Amino acid sequence: MTYPELYILRHGQTEWNAEDRMQGWLNSPLTPKGEMDAARQGEILRDLDLTGFEFWSSPSGRAVQTAGIACGPLAEAVHTDTRLREIGVGDWAGRLRAELPQGTGDDPYMAQYEMAPNGEGLAAVEARCLSFLSEMKRPTVLITHGITSRVIRSIVVGKDALANPSIHGGQGCVYHLKGGTQKMLT
Numbered sequence: 001m002t003y004p005e006l007y008i009l010r011h012g013q014t015e016w017n018a019e020d021r022m023q024g025w026l027n028s029p030l031t032p033k034g035e036m037d038a039a040r041q042g043e044i045l046r047d048l049d050l051t052g053f054e055f056w057s058s059p060s061g062r063a064v065q066t067a068g069i070a071c072g073p074l075a076e077a078v079h080t081d082t083r084l085r086e087i088g089v090g091d092w093a094g095r096l097r098a099e100l101p102q103g104t105g106d107d108p109y110m111a112q113y114e115m116a117p118n119g120e121g122l123a124a125v126e127a128r129c130l131s132f133l134s135e136m137k138r139p140t141v142l143i144t145h146g147i148t149s150r151v152i153r154s155i156v157v158g159k160d161a162l163a164n165p166s167i168h169g170g171q172g173c174v175y176h177l178k179g180g181t182q183k184m185l186t
């Protein structure tokens with residue numbers, strides 16, 4: 001499957017990111033660093049020709065806040081879609097990751113998100129991302145989350161996308177996906 005050209009932003013650092021708390025479908029505001037992350041993403045976007053692009057964001061406050069800073073005057077054209085939310089972590093939303101049972105295996109970080117009681121699970125995230133992507137008609141800028149970005153990049157570019165900088169870092173960068181390849185703009 002070939003998808004239209006995509007630019008993907010993760011929201012800037014939030015208070016709970018800085019404390020290493022799980023967020024999922026709950027929210028915390030951007031930190032001053034997070035606002036700078038979003039401003040840097042805005043500089044990257046301003047250097048691009050985004051004529052004809054659509055703008056879509058997760059409805060979570062941290063993503064909408066990032067869109068407002070990064071997209072500047074274009075922010076009014078940003079639509080929201082719940083399919084771009086972060087993985088739901090059920091009872092663990094707002095909890096410190098270090099205090100929770102730890103994940104194991106090749107990817108302990110992701111495994112811990114999968115373990116959350118009443119959580120959404122990765123398969124459900126993949127299904128909703130695939131649903132969103134299959135409806136895309138035009139090149140698009142997405143403002144989303146760490147794990148959701150990873151899932152989307154994995155669907156569009158393949159597993160090699162995941163070898164890129166950590167899924168829980170990377171604020172302040174923009175991923176460019178075109179023709180089955182991925183590039184990280186910083």
Ligand SMILES: O=C(O)[C@@H](CO)OP(=O)(O)O
Nearest residue numbers: 022023024086145146147
């Ligand atoms: O919800 C979380 O705990 C993190 C995981 O990556 O997501 P976000 O990118 O929204 O900070």
